[in-house]
Amino acid sequence: MYEISQDLSLDKKLEILSDAAKYDVACTSSGSDRRGQKGMLGNSCAAGICHSFAADGRCISLLKILMTNHCVYDCKYCKNRRSNDIERATFTPREICTLTTEFYKRNYIEGLFLSSGVIESPDYTMEKMCETLRLLRTEYRFNGYIHIKAIPGASSELINSAGLLADRISINMELPTEESLSVLAPNKSVKSIITPMSAITEGIASHRLAIGKDARMERAVINDRLSDTIFSDGRRQNGRIGADNRTEGIKDGKIIESINSAILSNNVKSGGIFLPADPKDTSLKRPFAPAGQSTQMIIGASGESDFDIMSTAQTLYKGLDLKRVFYSAYIPINDDSALPSLETPVPLLREHRLYQADFLLRYYGFKVGELLSEEKPNFEVGVDPKCDWALRHLEDFPVEINKASYDTLIRVPGIGPTSVKRIMSARRYGHVNFAMLKKMGVVLKRAQFFITCDGRMMGNIPIEEKFILNRLTDVDRKTAYDIQNPDNSVQMNLFNDFGLSAGTA
Amino acid sequence: MRVFICEHNWEAMLSCIYDAWSSKLGHQNIRLCTSAPEQYSLLDEYVTVSFDRGKAESVMDAVNLKISPQVYSEIAYAAMSSEEDALDTIYRVLILGFAYGPNVLKMVSYKDVARFFEIRRSVGNEAHHFIEFVRFHEIRKSLYVAHIEPKNHIVGALGAHFNDRMPSENWMIIDDVHKESIVQPKDEDFYFKKLSDDEFTRLLCTEEENDEYTDLWKVFFDSIAISERFNPKLQRNLFPIWKRKHAVEFK
Structure with missing residues (x-):
């Protein structure tokens, strides 16, 4: 060179x-x-x-x-x-x-x-x-x-010293399945990515244990309040990242399997657990990657569904204790037969939906299985994943703001961790009403369909999927959605859509 | 109604609270503000209060001992606000505070507490934004000066952060709107300084000095953007134009 x-x-x-x-x-x-x-x-x-x-x-x-x-x-x-x-x-x-x-x-x-x-x-x-x-x-x-x-394929001693010098260390996964990796990144293999990743995970865990912390990374505070999150199993173990963190039964032949087997066989034995190389080197008396490990995946360069991507992400969070997984909408820069053509639009909305879902995993106690499934492998274009989930679970709504638990409140569209915290603190000293919710930063535009304050809803709102869906989809995206799914568009009808009954006067 | 007017500094505000409280006119019959109104009203009586150490200290002690030090630091923080009703809101919150104790700031069902919360949050947000958007300019060797134009008097809130960040550099942040500054000499504690007009005009020209890293920063700023994702609306949303006045990458 x-x-x-x-x-x-x-x-x-x-x-x-x-x-x-x-x-x-x-x-x-x-x-x-x-x-x-x-x-x-x-x-x-x-x-x-x-x-x-x-x-x-x-x-x-x-x-x-x-x-x-x-x-x-x-x-x-x-x-x-x-x-x-x-x-x-x-x-x-x-x-x-x-x-x-x-x-x-x-x-x-x-x-x-x-x-x-x-x-x-x-x-x-x-x-x-x-x-x-x-x-x-x-x-x-x-x-x-x-x-x-970290460069995939570098020796573990070098990755160790990088971890001691840096705050965060990351290895890009780039593609969430073995097949697309072999097509698009011929010089990389799943093994060359997963092995150093799990070695770093072990390194972080052992360094955390050595200074008296929990082996697993800290997560958003709200997770401690929620009863069942993707992080809760690991937390209870309070020790090694064990076999129980495998994600079971999702697809075959995927990276998930490699991650699971890496966790199971404690692959790291080949590289050994990272400990400070020279304890006398005071210039390097630093914690090992205190901000954790992250990775990124390219969205739209290969044929994976959102379900594949999110399942891989969840496995990485649970199994390898990654701090973040990033999603990068594929921008066509190279002309190649294995890639989408140069005119392919950048899938920005898809990337946005994946980030929304990623936050639902990390801050809202959702699991991938609740948001997507084999039958419904991609996110809706018209509404965000949380609204979509709520619309499929209308039987749980409306919830009473003054009584609901953390687990219930956090799942209401328009309410996030900060709002939940404010609601919880405010309702100890008085009843919460809609005006206060607005001041607290709750997005009533979305939340109004799913909540009551002291037993009342904000207006006369029927709990019907179609009615609410119509009001939750914003206009730009709805148009995009309709164009992509021409069969779904129906003629608007005053009687059905707006609940007018034929006059009997 | 009697309106108590004082200067916009914390000690004067505390003295003003003392005078308003001891006027014994009834809380609903008085109002506090930090600037003379644009239009005086015939029906109101206006009193200007100036700083008095004894009065300020007695309010300070009362809040710290009878309510809590946390509440004291919260109201002191909110007092940096330039909102017209900031001082009056603080006064109303203190009335509730003396009645209900240290949990008063959580009682957002009172409209004064809710308003206080709003003011406190807007000051906090602005201070955080300027922690992000302050741009230092190197004048001479190793002397860093920054100018900002915030809406609230937040320059004091930036000191602790930058002191922790660059303890061994000489730096200074100047609020061009309120003519306030914080100064930190190398390896010493930082201090707050109100600038005189003369000092201020002399300091105005610091941004004209040539700083080679400014040009490198512009190169980086331009090449890091992905043109396929061009999105000025999002950029303006996250970095509003009025906050860009001294951000060198936009010049």
Whole structure:
């Protein structure tokens, strides 16, 4: 691998390598809470801080760059694949350190997101990335947030030292099934992704146990209030991530199986459990990836259904204790027979629905089986997954705001964890009415169909699926939905849709 | 009705609360505000209250001891608001607080508490936004200065965060609207400073200095956006235009 022009300026390099990194979605700086120190630069805030918003509306929280966009792999969907003729560049470790600290001092960013194409070999690349992080943490005394991408296939010692230097470590799953992985990413295999992933999980768990924490990552506080969430089984075990966290009986021959078998056989034995390599190295007295592990999947490049994707995500949360799973709508950049054509629209709405469902898993105590099934493998276009669930379970509604439990309230469309908390606190000191709900931030536009305050609904609302569905679908998406499902559109009818009865005067 | 007017600083507000309370006119017959009204009313009587250490301290002690230190810090935070009725709302909440004790802020069924909540939340949100959107400019070597133009007097609320973040740098944040600032010399504690007009005009020009990393940041900001996902509406929603005044990437 060589560069045609060796002397690119720093701004040109930054342009090439941030442009190459932009398709990575994980730009969060959350999950790690660390105070600043005199003589060091930076702290880390558990909620994460966004510093700007780019023209596509996505937040800019970290300096998201590739170390290099040279790559020996030829993944079909990737802009930096070997067979693409694009400008290539490589940052030196010092350039990355200077950019990070100088941007950080100006409050442009919250930290560094370092990914890379694979140069020479996964080990060589990972070693270079670790060298950069070590320089940044020691010589540049940077104490802010760092997210590093582990390169699949790198040795476990290198991934270990990356985990000790960074706050979050992630490996991209990219595709949720074995078949599409073999078609679109021929140099990667499920094993080369799952093995380091479960090794990192074990590493995080053993480091957490060593400092007296629960082996599993902290989750949103609301999960402690809910009786049955995807995280609750693991919590009760209070120890190793065990075989009970397998997701049973979902599809055959999928990555889920590989994850299950990885958990079962405790695959990590091959790599050994990560412990600090040299306990005397005080410069590295750091927790192992305190903000956990994450991954991302590409949506729409291959033929998986939403059900496949969400099942994989749930398995990753339960089995491998991932902190986040990100979804990235596929943007056609390469022309290839194995990929959707270049004119394919970006499936933004589908991505949005997947994120909504992902939050339902992590904050609302839902499980994938409740939202989707083999018979109904995709999300509705017209309504969000929570409304969709509520409409299929109208027998549970309306719920009484002044009496309902956490588990019931959190499932009402228009009410989220914050609103539930406020309702619970307010109703200890007085009755809650609709005006107060509005001030608390409950979205009455949706919630009004599903709740009562002191036994009354907000208006005269029949609990009928069709009536409510009509009012919950917003106009733009409804049009899109109708075009996609032409059979579903029916002529509007005053008598049926609006409940008018034929006059008998 | 008697209207008590004071300056917009915490000590003066506490003195104003003291005077209003001890006027014994009945709570429904008085009103408190931090700026002279645009239109005076013939039927009202206007009293200007100035800072008095003794009065301020006695209100401070009363709130801390009879209600709770948490409530005290909450009302002090809400007092940074520029809303016209902020001080009056604080006063009404204190009346309820002395009657019901430390849980008063949870009693949102009282409309004053609900309003207080709204004010407190808007101040908190704005402070959080400016923690995100403050942009420091390097003038000379290792001297960082930022300008912001917030609606509320939130500059004081930014100090603790940036002190934790960059304890070993010299930095300063200036609120151009209210002419307030916080200053932190390297490795020392930060402090709040009201700027005189002279100081303020001298500091206005800091953003004209050339800072090479500003250009690099613009390069990064432009190339990180995915053109296929162009969505200015979402961008404006998350980063409103009025908050972009000193964000260098939009210049």
